[in-house]
Amino acid sequence: MSSSINQPGENQAWLDAVKWNSDGLVPVITQDFETGTVLTQAWMSREALSLTQEEARAVYWSRSRQKLWRKGEESGHQQIIKEILLDCDSDALLIRVEQIGGIACHTGRVRCFYRRLENGQWVTSDPVIKDPEKIYKK
Amino acid sequence: MSSSINQPGENQAWLDAVKWNSDGLVPVITQDFETGTVLTQAWMSREALSLTQEEARAVYWSRSRQKLWRKGEESGHQQIIKEILLDCDSDALLIRVEQIGGIACHTGRVRCFYRRLENGQWVTSDPVIKDPEKIYKK
Numbered sequence: 198m199s200s201s202i203n204q205p206g207e208n209q210a211w212l213d214a215v216k217w218n219s220d221g222l223v224p225v226i227t228q229d230f231e232t233g234t235v236l237t238q239a240w241m242s243r244e245a246l247s248l249t250q251e252e253a254r255a256v257y258w259s260r261s262r263q264k265l266w267r268k269g270e271e272s273g274h275q276q277i278i279k280e281i282l283l284d285c286d287s288d289a290l291l292i293r294v295e296q297i298g299g300i301a302c303h304t305g306r307v308r309c310f311y312r313r314l315e316n317g318q319w320v321t322s323d324p325v326i327k328d329p330e331k332i333y334k335k
Numbered sequence: 336m337s338s339s340i341n342q343p344g345e346n347q348a349w350l351d352a353v354k355w356n357s358d359g360l361v362p363v364i365t366q367d368f369e370t371g372t373v374l375t376q377a378w379m380s381r382e383a384l385s386l387t388q389e390e391a392r393a394v395y396w397s398r399s400r401q402k403l404w405r406k407g408e409e410s411g412h413q414q415i416i417k418e419i420l421l422d423c424d425s426d427a428l429l430i431r432v433e434q435i436g437g438i439a440c441h442t443g444r445v446r447c448f449y450r451r452l453e454n455g456q457w458v459t460s461d462p463v464i465k466d467p468e469k470i471y472k473k
Contacts, residue, residue: 211456226364233370237427309423
């Protein structure tokens with residue numbers, strides 16, 4: 198499956214259309230399909246994007262771990278793909294998803310953007326929905 | 336004004352909290368405050384973010400032109416800041432804005448994410464609201 202991803206071919210033209218950066222990655226914005234909430238910002242490699250389309254769930258490239266990251270593989274908080282969009286410069290993606298469990302952030306919050314700038318300070322604006330220790334407990 | 340931005344100081348702690356990448360930039364997601372539409376993905380330098388806060392309108396760093404880019408400086412399509420949010424890893428920003436003129440994209444569309452993946456092809460899903468030649472005509 199993944200061995201065919203980097204082969205040029207008729208069916209891969211949509212992957213060729215993406216402008217990958219010097220690390221072979223593209224920034225991805227993940228938005229809740231129903232609420233419109235911007236959940237997170239992550240990165241995809243060519244293989245990650247191809248798998249995202251194939252499996253209809255978000256597969257990112259983890260820059261910290263330097264490997265494919267099937268969102269929800271540990272937490273169960275998978276992101277089911279509803280729509281994949283490309284921007285005008287072909288260098289950013291927007292995926293609109295169904296967020297399983299209603300929690301996108303590893304801190305146990307709905308979204309990763311939970312700090313708001315207020316009077317020159319980052320103030321935590323969103324509550325923790327579920328204790329991360331319970332999310333990641335095996 | 337901008338000369339003070341790179342000086343360490345009590346009031347700049349919120350800028351220090353952002354994890355700037357090796358180019359000194361951070362990815363920024365821009366969302367329409369009223370509709371929730373994700374308009375664009377762009378980049379900010381430390382100075383751009385400081386000016387964005389100061390002027391309450393989106394100021395980006397243009398990677399192609401390698402200079403500060405006051406969104407709307409030519410088109411008039413400014414983005415008025417309603418909210419600035421930072422993510423859990425401190426390496427991405429979400430700004431929620433009022434989009435002046437209702438057009439964020441240089442192609443004359445509401446948003447830059449106007450191509451949707453359908454059956455292995457990028458299909459243009461959004462109409463042009465205003466001819467770009469009329470937008471950028473002096």
